[in-house]
Amino acid sequence: KNTGELRIHESVDELRTDLADYVAELSEASVKERGVFAIALSGGSLIGLMGKLCEAPYNKTVDWSKWYIFWADERVVAKNHADSNYKLAKDGLLSKVPIIPSHVHSINDSVSAEEAADDYEFVIRQLVKTRVVSVSEISDCPKFDLILLGLGSDGHVASLFPNHSALNEREEWVTFITDSPKPPPERITFTLPVINSASNVAVVVTGESKAESVHLAIDDVGPDGPLIPARMVQPAMGKLVWFLDKLAASKLEDS
Ligand code: 6PG
Numbered sequence: 001k002n003t004g005e006l007r008i009h010e011s012v013d014e015l016r017t018d019l020a021d022y023v024a025e026l027s028e029a030s031v032k033e034r035g036v037f038a039i040a041l042s043g044g045s046l047i048g049l050m051g052k053l054c055e056a057p058y059n060k061t062v063d064w065s066k067w068y069i070f071w072a073d074e075r076v077v078a079k080n081h082a083d084s085n086y087k088l089a090k091d092g093l094l095s096k097v098p099i100i101p102s103h104v105h106s107i108n109d110s111v112s113a114e115e116a117a118d119d120y121e122f123v124i125r126q127l128v129k130t131r132v133v134s135v136s137e138i139s140d141c142p143k144f145d146l147i148l149l150g151l152g153s154d155g156h157v158a159s160l161f162p163n164h165s166a167l168n169e170r171e172e173w174v175t176f177i178t179d180s181p182k183p184p185p186e187r188i189t190f191t192l193p194v195i196n197s198a199s200n201v202a203v204v205v206t207g208e209s210k211a212e213s214v215h216l217a218i219d220d221v222g223p224d225g226p227l228i229p230a231r232m233v234q235p236a237m238g239k240l241v242w243f244l245d246k247l248a249a250s251k252l253e254d255s
Pocket residue numbers: 042043044045046073074075085149150151152153156157158159182
C-alpha cells in the first residue's frame with residue numbers, strides 16, 4: 001500500500017509554512033517542465049492553511065500567471081454563496097495573488113448537480129486536449145500536477161463519503177451526489193480514478209477530531225479494518241504527502 005510521506009508538525013503554524021513551501025516548489029517544478037501548473041483545491045480548513053502563499057516571499061516568487069485552478073469538490077450552490085468552495089478560495093487566496101481570471105475553473109452554478117458534474121468533466125476534457133492538464137499514461141484520466149484534499153472526521157475526502165456509491169465510480173471523472181452527510185447535500189466531486197492519477201496528492205489535516213480517521217487511513221488496520229475513503233487515496237504513479245499537525249497525528253502507531 002502506498003501510504004505516502006508523513007509530514008508531522010509541532011504546530012499548525014509550522015504546517016502552514018511547510019505547505020506553502022511544498023505548493024511553491026511543485027508549482028516551480030511543473031512550470032519548468034510543462035509551462036503550466038494545474039492545481040485542484042478542496043474546501044474546508046485547507047484554504048486557511050494555505051494562507052502563507054499570499055504572503056512574502058511566495059506572493060512574489062510564485063509564477064501565478066501559470067496557475068490553472070480547479071476544485072476536487074464543490075458544493076452545488078451559487079458562486080457567491082457562503083457555502084461555495086470557490087468563494088472560500090477566492091476570498092482567502094485567489095483574490096490576493098495575481099491569478100489570471102480565465103484560468104480559474106469554477107463549476108457552473110446555474111444548473112443541477114448532475115449537469116454541473118457533466119459540465120465540469122467536459123471543461124477538464126477540453127483542457128486535457130490542449131495539455132493544460134496532462135493525461136495519465138496508465139488510466140487515460142487527467143493527471144493534475146497537484147490535488148489538495150482535506151479530511152473529514154468521518155474519513156471523507158473531496159465529496160467522497162464513507163460507504164457511498166460515488167466511491168465505486170470508475171468511468172466518470174467528475175460525479176455528483178445529492179445526499180452529502182455534511183451539508184450542503186448537493187455536491188460534485190472528482191472520482192477516485194482522477195485523484196489517484198494525479199502527479200501529487202496532499203492530504204492536509206489538523207486537530208484531534210481527525211486523529212482517528214488519520215489512523216484508519218494510514219495505519220495497518222488489517223483486512224477486516226474499515227476502508228474509509230481517505231484510505232483509498234493511493235496514487236498509482238504519483239506522490240502522496242500527508243500534512244499533519246501533532247494532534248491529527250496523535251493516534252498514529254509508531255509516531
Ligand atoms: C468540502 C471539502 C471537504 C473538506 C473536508 C474537511 O467541500 O466540504 O472539500 O472534503 O475538505 O470536509 O473539511 P475541514 O478541513 O473544514 O474539516
